[in-house]
Amino acid sequence: MISVFQQHWQELLVGFGNTLLCSVIALFFSLIIGSTFAIFEVLPSRFLHILGRVYIEVFRNIPLLVIGMFFYAVVPQYVVSINGFTAGTIGLTLYTSAFIAETVRAGIQAVDEGQMEGARANGLTFMQAMWQIVLPQAFRYVIPPLGNQFINMVKNSSVLAFVAGFDLMYQGDLIASTTFDTFNTYIAVGILYLIITLPLSYYMRYLEKKMG
Amino acid sequence: MSSFAEAYTWINFRFLLEGLWVTVEVSLVSIILSFIIGSALGIVRYIRAPFISTIVGIIIDLTRNLPLLLLLFFTYFGLPKVGIRMDPLAAAISAMTVFESAMIAEIIRSGIQAVDTGQMEGARACGLTYWQALRVVVLPQALRKMIPPLVSQFISLIKDTSLATIIVLPELLYRAQIIYGQNTRYMIPMFVALAVMYFVVCYALSLVAARLEKTAG
Amino acid sequence: MKRLRNILVLVCLSLVMVTLSACTNKKSSQQNAWQRAESSKTITWGVKADTRLFGLMDIKSGQIQGFDIDMAKAITKKVLGKDGHAKFVQVTSKTRIPLLKNQNIDAIIATMTITPDREKIVDFSKIYFAAGQSLLVKRGSTIKNVRDLNKAGTTVLAVKGSTSAVNIKKYAPQAKVLELEDYAQAFTALKSGQGEALTTDNGILFGIASENPTYHVVGGTFTKEPYGIAFDKGQGEMRSKVNAALAEMRKDGTYQKLLQKWFGNVAGFDLKEASQQ
Numbered sequence: 001m002i003s004v005f006q007q008h009w010q011e012l013l014v015g016f017g018n019t020l021l022c023s024v025i026a027l028f029f030s031l032i033i034g035s036t037f038a039i040f041e042v043l044p045s046r047f048l049h050i051l052g053r054v055y056i057e058v059f060r061n062i063p064l065l066v067i068g069m070f071f072y073a074v075v076p077q078y079v080v081s082i083n084g085f086t087a088g089t090i091g092l093t094l095y096t097s098a099f100i101a102e103t104v105r106a107g108i109q110a111v112d113e114g115q116m117e118g119a120r121a122n123g124l125t126f127m128q129a130m131w132q133i134v135l136p137q138a139f140r141y142v143i144p145p146l147g148n149q150f151i152n153m154v155k156n157s158s159v160l161a162f163v164a165g166f167d168l169m170y171q172g173d174l175i176a177s178t179t180f181d182t183f184n185t186y187i188a189v190g191i192l193y194l195i196i197t198l199p200l201s202y203y204m205r206y207l208e209k210k211m212g
Numbered sequence: 213m214s215s216f217a218e219a220y221t222w223i224n225f226r227f228l229l230e231g232l233w234v235t236v237e238v239s240l241v242s243i244i245l246s247f248i249i250g251s252a253l254g255i256v257r258y259i260r261a262p263f264i265s266t267i268v269g270i271i272i273d274l275t276r277n278l279p280l281l282l283l284l285f286f287t288y289f290g291l292p293k294v295g296i297r298m299d300p301l302a303a304a305i306s307a308m309t310v311f312e313s314a315m316i317a318e319i320i321r322s323g324i325q326a327v328d329t330g331q332m333e334g335a336r337a338c339g340l341t342y343w344q345a346l347r348v349v350v351l352p353q354a355l356r357k358m359i360p361p362l363v364s365q366f367i368s369l370i371k372d373t374s375l376a377t378i379i380v381l382p383e384l385l386y387r388a389q390i391i392y393g394q395n396t397r398y399m400i401p402m403f404v405a406l407a408v409m410y411f412v413v414c415y416a417l418s419l420v421a422a423r424l425e426k427t428a429g
Numbered sequence: 430m431k432r433l434r435n436i437l438v439l440v441c442l443s444l445v446m447v448t449l450s451a452c453t454n455k456k457s458s459q460q461n462a463w464q465r466a467e468s469s470k471t472i473t474w475g476v477k478a479d480t481r482l483f484g485l486m487d488i489k490s491g492q493i494q495g496f497d498i499d500m501a502k503a504i505t506k507k508v509l510g511k512d513g514h515a516k517f518v519q520v521t522s523k524t525r526i527p528l529l530k531n532q533n534i535d536a537i538i539a540t541m542t543i544t545p546d547r548e549k550i551v552d553f554s555k556i557y558f559a560a561g562q563s564l565l566v567k568r569g570s571t572i573k574n575v576r577d578l579n580k581a582g583t584t585v586l587a588v589k590g591s592t593s594a595v596n597i598k599k600y601a602p603q604a605k606v607l608e609l610e611d612y613a614q615a616f617t618a619l620k621s622g623q624g625e626a627l628t629t630d631n632g633i634l635f636g637i638a639s640e641n642p643t644y645h646v647v648g649g650t651f652t653k654e655p656y657g658i659a660f661d662k663g664q665g666e667m668r669s670k671v672n673a674a675l676a677e678m679r680k681d682g683t684y685q686k687l688l689q690k691w692f693g694n695v696a697g698f699d700l701k702e703a704s705q706q
Binding site: 063066154156158159186198202 | 279377
Binding site: 224227289299394 | 478479485486488489491518519523530532612614620640
């Protein structure tokens, strides 16, 4: 297993970097999209509420792999030419944003309603109150679950291997299928994933405990 | 649009449905097995028995922080190196059960912990033994709290069966690929069919769960 | 307490690693495929399910059909006798060698070209199908052979990581090569005009053309891609039995009958070339 690292550290490093890169990009965009749909869900507008609900339910109930393959196999033929990394990252973003929307919505609803009313009474518009008063508090509540979403995202980014996304799983698989040392290669890849996910997961548990 | 009419023949539809059945079969078996194993592991971890709880905790943490796809590859391509050979169906069920048991164990543990410790103390003060208190007072309350995260975990499991297409398990996604591989015009119709089929199964489960939660709560 | 726990995690992790590595260092016991086949009266073949004419899933019956399948069935009967049973496992280019190495399958008969690189990892039977790289173009195209492609501004479509992608760069160095994931995608790209020609083994191209009559195969073959049946290293007994069966099938006409069945009606296909040994 050590020899896998010794002989293939360059490929593994590229994969490790791509996995991190894709997870960070997907986290950034899914936070924006997710928060937007979460706000839709708590807005008084019935239309936006339904729109938010439909978006969340659709992306939560379809496998990430199907979404990713759609962007990889279908979109380049009919819309715009994108490579595997981009297709996979878009799929990951859309998929995760549905979960983040649910998390953020729960966070917003956990903030005391009096906060919103108080802010409105002090002359803030709904959006101002949302942005400045409610969301900052909501995010405090949702940091641990968001952290867990990020861990899920790092794990889920392995579907990029299906769409030639050059992520850690893809690189590992390439090494395994050229050296046929499947056993040790997959263990090596597993250790690299754990380097990202395990500390994060312990930190999130620590945060959860601290926040009680 | 004509490609939709051509793609949605009874023959293709039946071929997909056979795949959906494989998906449901793998999901059901994995859900049942991982619920049993996961509950046991979660309780073991919760009771903080010396040594054994720590070991179980470590295994759970290692497993649930790995991608399922990696576990699947390891099971199907890696384990034969140490003499454990499985067909795609057995490999898919094994990998999913191992992964989901770890995820469920974590849900069970935090669910039990979320029930106020005062409950346990009160029950003990009333003369119940530790096990009686756990079984009669703590677990039923915890279970109610656990229903939503458990259900979303089960939904994830159903969706994750699609990963087994890479080890050539003839489930829904694999069969759709076979169909559009033979006629590329069927690609979009097949993706639509896939989305609808997965959605119906997963959404139905979440509706059932919502109902269950209402009657339980 | 917390730190103690973390240290414990690390210690256990490294212990597990060491044990596991130690496990694999013991060479996993290789079974004799021939003895296993003989006692179970079954040979398990790895076959393609997505390649027309060679191994294609029939959606109506759920059975895989093609030249590779019929060859496997015939060989099984020859080596194991009338009650011999051929079992089929669907493979992809990605899964076929690991499955063979892991002894999930006994042999691969899945449009697999004999190459020196592959011969380092697996053993091949004698050639059972002499394929060669060729070109698929739209009917009426100005491209007649591989030389017509060798000019700037032409794009050739190939499948990622295949020998044909490497070859075309050699035979038409000036053309641009666009590599796609699989044949379905490559052909879609050809239809949507992203390239002038699609290149791979002739047998596979004839399979695509047979379903899409506005496209045809041109220029004959410009490389040799001999298909062989692959076995794991150290399965010499199995291999020699299969080679003997192949030779017998060529002699008694079974081979020609099967070739005729699958390729006899394919316009422009050179049966003689394909049956070269």
